[in-house]
Amino acid sequence: MSSSSALILFSSLLIFSLIYSQGNALSSNYYENTCPQVEDIVTQVVTEATKKDKTVAAALLRMHFHDCFIRGCDASVLLNSKKNTAEKDGPPNVSLHAFYVIDSAKNAIEARCPGIVSCADILAFAARDSVVVSGGPSWDVPKGRKDGRTSQASETIQLPAPTFNINQLQQSFSQRGLSLEDLVALSGGHTLGFSHCSSFNNRIHNFNNTHDVDPTLHPTLAATLKGICTLKNRAKNAGSPMDPSSTTFDNTYYKLILQNKSLFSSDQALLSNPKTKSLVTDFASSKDAFFKAFANSMIKMSSINGGQEVRKDCRVAN
Structure with missing residues (x-):
């Protein structure tokens, strides 16, 4: 990887170091005092998972994209179906996989910093790390997303389809x-x-x-x-x-x-x-x-947010 491709994009930081979206302020140092090791934990989990399964990187990147395009980047794609059918069981999402990687990262983070880090932020970190371990660029992920409480399979019709013009x-x-x-x-x-x-x-x-x-x-x-x-x-x-x-x-x-x-x-x-x-x-x-x-563009997309809480379990609303 060239040094220019691996650098953290300073110009983007200036634009996006503090982002307001639907009431949630995102910042580059959101966890500096409350959970400073959070990104290192996610990176380690993603790196280990991709060593064992080469399909994980693409899965996590796609998962983040599919999350952000429905209700913003609020980890609604991680919620399990209960009384209603959730996003992950909607037609465009049935082939999503590697949810266990997010669960593993969440469990490790909860052991260090309970109740602090949202599943939406973990997914955003994991998507970035998936690109990096695959030889792509790195960037500073804006932090402070909240997790959503609603996930409906019917809303996955809003995802751009591979047949679109x-x-x-x-x-x-x-x-x-x-x-x-x-x-x-x-x-x-x-x-x-x-x-x-x-x-x-x-x-x-x-x-x-x-x-x-x-x-x-x-x-x-x-x-x-x-x-x-x-x-x-x-x-x-x-x-x-x-x-x-x-x-x-x-x-x-x-x-x-x-x-x-x-x-x-x-x-x-x-x-x-x-x-x-x-x-x-x-x-x-x-x-x-x-x-x-x-x-x-990943910084820009991942800053669309509209959640309300920090989930204890990424698969279940509090």
């Missing part, structure tokens, strides 16, 4: 105060992980009345994906890595978009707008530019 993506992000640059930078999280067939089936089967396969999808990749994701007799967990280096945080994702080898319609859609296409080109040619933009 550029207008739908722009609307989804702008509703959360996120710009086109944030959209392109945060989409770079797709450099990590694995996708099930259901997220890109629309591109390889019955695409439209004229084409069976999306004509913007590279023919070689389309043939490979059709072989994996057949219409019949498909294995339950069939799918494809997001990119060839799917456990390394790099800018390969953007290079693939320019080669028409990205998986999702929402990835390909980034070429359909001059501004987003220009950003894709910039990030494909400069890993450092991508890393800086990604860290900035």
